[in-house]
Amino acid sequence: MESHKDRTESMHLILRVMQLFGLWPWSLREGEQWTISGFVKRNYRFLLHLPITFTFIGLMWLEAFISSNLEQAGQVLYMSITEMALVVKILSIWHHRSEAWQLMQELKHGPDYQLRGKEELDFWRREQRYFKWFFYIYILISLGVVYSACAGVLFLKEYELPFAYYVPFEWRNEKGYWFAYGYDMAGMTLTCISNITLDTLGCYFLFHISLLYRLLGLRLRALNNIKDEACFGRELRCIFRLHQSMRRLTVICQKIVSPYILSQIILSALIICFSGYRLQHVGIRDNPGQFVAMLQFLSVMILQIYLPCYYGNEITVHAHQLTNEVYHTNWLQCGVPIRKLLNAYMEHLKRPVTIRAGNFFAVGLPIFVKTINNAYSFFALLLNVSK
Numbered sequence: 001m002e003s004h005k006d007r008t009e010s011m012h013l014i015l016r017v018m019q020l021f022g023l024w025p026w027s028l029r030e031g032e033q034w035t036i037s038g039f040v041k042r043n044y045r046f047l048l049h050l051p052i053t054f055t056f057i058g059l060m061w062l063e064a065f066i067s068s069n070l071e072q073a074g075q076v077l078y079m080s081i082t083e084m085a086l087v088v089k090i091l092s093i094w095h096h097r098s099e100a101w102q103l104m105q106e107l108k109h110g111p112d113y114q115l116r117g118k119e120e121l122d123f124w125r126r127e128q129r130y131f132k133w134f135f136y137i138y139i140l141i142s143l144g145v146v147y148s149a150c151a152g153v154l155f156l157k158e159y160e161l162p163f164a165y166y167v168p169f170e171w172r173n174e175k176g177y178w179f180a181y182g183y184d185m186a187g188m189t190l191t192c193i194s195n196i197t198l199d200t201l202g203c204y205f206l207f208h209i210s211l212l213y214r215l216l217g218l219r220l221r222a223l224n225n226i227k228d229e230a231c232f233g234r235e236l237r238c239i240f241r242l243h244q245s246m247r248r249l250t251v252i253c254q255k256i257v258s259p260y261i262l263s264q265i266i267l268s269a270l271i272i273c274f275s276g277y278r279l280q281h282v283g284i285r286d287n288p289g290q291f292v293a294m295l296q297f298l299s300v301m302i303l304q305i306y307l308p309c310y311y312g313n314e315i316t317v318h319a320h321q322l323t324n325e326v327y328h329t330n331w332l333q334c335g336v337p338i339r340k341l342l343n344a345y346m347e348h349l350k351r352p353v354t355i356r357a358g359n360f361f362a363v364g365l366p367i368f369v370k371t372i373n374n375a376y377s378f379f380a381l382l383l384n385v386s387k
Contacts, residue, residue, distance in 0.1 A: 007107060007108050007113065007115070007124070008104065008107055008108045008128075008208070009125070009128045009129070009132065010128040010129070010131045010132035010135070010204065011104070011132075011200075011201070011204050014135070014197055014200050014201065014204075015104075015201075017193065017197055018197050018198075018201065021048065021190065021193055021194055021197065022044050022045030022046075022047075022048045022049055023045070023090065023093055023194060023197060023198060024093075024097075024100075024101075024201075025041075025042075025097050025098075025101050026041040045094065048190070049090065049190075049194075052186060052187055052190050053086075053090070053187070053190055053191055053194065054087070056083075056165065056183070056187030056188075056190075056191065057080065057083040057084070057086070057087060057191070059165040059166045059167075060076055060079060060080040060083060060163075060164070060165045060166075061080050062165075062166040063076045063080075063164055063165050063166040064076045064077050064080050066166065075164050075278060076163075076164040076165065077270075077274045078271060078274035078275045078277070078278050078297075079163055079164075081267050081270050081271050081274065082195075082267075082271050082301070083191055084263075084267060085195075085260075085263045085264050085267045085268075085271075086191055086194060086195045086198075088259060088260060088263035089194075089195070089198040089199075089259075089260040089263070089264075090194060090198070092256075092259040092260050093198060093201070093256075093260075096255065096256045099252060099255065099256055100201070100205075100256050103205065103249070103252050103253065103256065106249070107208055107249075110245075112241070112242055112245045113212060113242075113245075115215075119218070120215060120218065123214075123215075123218070124211065124215070127211055131204070131207055135200045135203070138196065138200075138300075138303065138307075139196050139197075139200070141296065141299075141300060142192055142195075142196045142300050143189075143192060143193070143196075144296060145192070145293050145296040145297045145300055146162075146185075146188045146189060146192050146293075148292050148293040148296065149162040149163065149293035149294075150162045150181075150184075150185050150188070152292070152293060153181075158172075159171070159172045159173070159177045161180060161181060161184050162181075162184055162185070162188070162293075163184055163187075163188055165184065165187075167180045198260065199304060199307065199308075202256075202257040202260055202261065202308060203307050203308055203311050205253045205256060205257055206253065206257065206308065206311035206312055206314070206315060206355065206363075207311050207314070209246065209249055209250055209253055209315055210311060210314035210315045210318050212242075212246050212249070213246065213315060213318035213319050213321075213322065213353075214318050216239065216242060216243060216246065216322060216325075217318065217321055217322055217325045219235070219239055219242075220239060220322065220325035220326055220329060221325055221328070221329075223235060223236065223329045224328070224329060232338060233337075233338055233341070236338065236341060236342070236345075240345065243322075247353070250315065250353060250355070253355070254355050254356060257308070257355070258355070258356065258357050258358050258359075259358065261308050261312075261355075261357045261363055262357040262358040262360065264304065264305060264308065265305065265357060265367060265371055268301065268304070268305045268371050268375065269371055269374040269375040269378055270375075270378060271301055271375075272298065272301055272302065272372070272375035272379070273375050273378035273379045273382055274382075275294065275297060275298045275301060276298065276375075276379045277379065277382050278294055279291070279294045279295065279298065302372070305368055305371055305372075306368055308363060309363055309364055309365055309367055309368035310365065310368075312354075312355040312362070312363030312364055313363070313364040313365045315353060315354070315355055316352065316353060316354050316355075316362070316364060319349075319352075319353035320349075320352070320353075322349050323346055323349045323350075326342055326345060326346050326349065327346070329342070
């Protein structure tokens with residue numbers, strides 16, 4: 001009934017896009033790296049990101065450093081800080097590319113996580129479909145930020161770039177402007193797609209593991225329908241083995257997503273702060289395209305912090321709910337050995353399951369609220385300093 005594609009259905013197109021943009025390995029199978037095509041696929045990421053992504057981000061920071069005042073620096077800092085978080089994400093996924101690829105393969109093909117019956121399959125497909133379409137909309141909104149800003153500056157009387165960066169030639173003329181504008185648009189398109197697809201990948205790993213904990217809860221609940229004690233014991237031991245595998249996957253997932261979530265949360269307060277400051281200085285009448293783009297950008301940035309916090313929180317919540325599922329099984333009808341097993345399992349469940357960002361804090365909704373509070377505090381301080 002189940003095909004392996006059903007398990008990771010929502011990521012098929014995203015992973016293909018990430019391969020095209022040098023963010024996901026084409027293959028890590030033995031022997032392929034010694035072929036010409038394997039060499040090209042392995043080094044394609046450097047050919048794409050060194051001249052565009054990293055150079056473009058460096059020029060953004062150079063523009064911020066040579067700015068003459070805070071207002072001019074604020075026009076570029078909100079985006080350059082965002083791009084710094086992207087640098088951490090790219091370097092992190094390149095460093096953990098083998099672990100990430102192997103984790104995705106295990107989630108897709110691992111026999112321990114095979115779905116049973118129509119109820120589990122329908123549940124899994126429904127949740128995967130919701131995740132897929134939600135992130136497709138998120139990606140389109142994020143790209144809309146870039147292209148609304150790029151379109152908005154074309155209606156201005158003076159030459160202006162959609163996203164400020166240091167241009168090493170005179171660009172405020174008809175010929176030079178289109179070179180600077182084209183590189184700006186290409187750089188922002190590449191960095192935007194890289195950013196949102198890496199966000200999607202990190203959130204998907206968290207989402208998939210939270211689904212496995214929910215699946216474990218469904219199987220514990222299904223123990224109520226088993227009357228034979230021997231069958232009950234066999235199924236319970238299968239659940240124990242599955243839970244142990246899920247604990248291992250949670251540790252691997254944390255290792256992969258922890259650097260990017262840590263950088264995102266640390267820098268997000270500054271990004272939101274400078275975005276709000278920039279929004280104050282962009283008039284809706286003078287430059288409606290830039291104003292709408294900034295408003296979209298601020299919304300996307302808040303969502304970008306919220307999503308990993310939400311999915312990290314889902315893992316903690318659904319892992320904690322397993323205790324209730326065990327308690328509601330027919331344990332009163334079981335013999336003493338099974339009761340002892342259930343009691344030992346409930347003791348094991350007392351260990352909290354959390355995703356930690358760099359071993360500093362647990363990823364969840366409380367850290368999201370704290371980040372927003374910090375952003376507001378920085379914003380108020382920046383307004384006072386700029387007066």
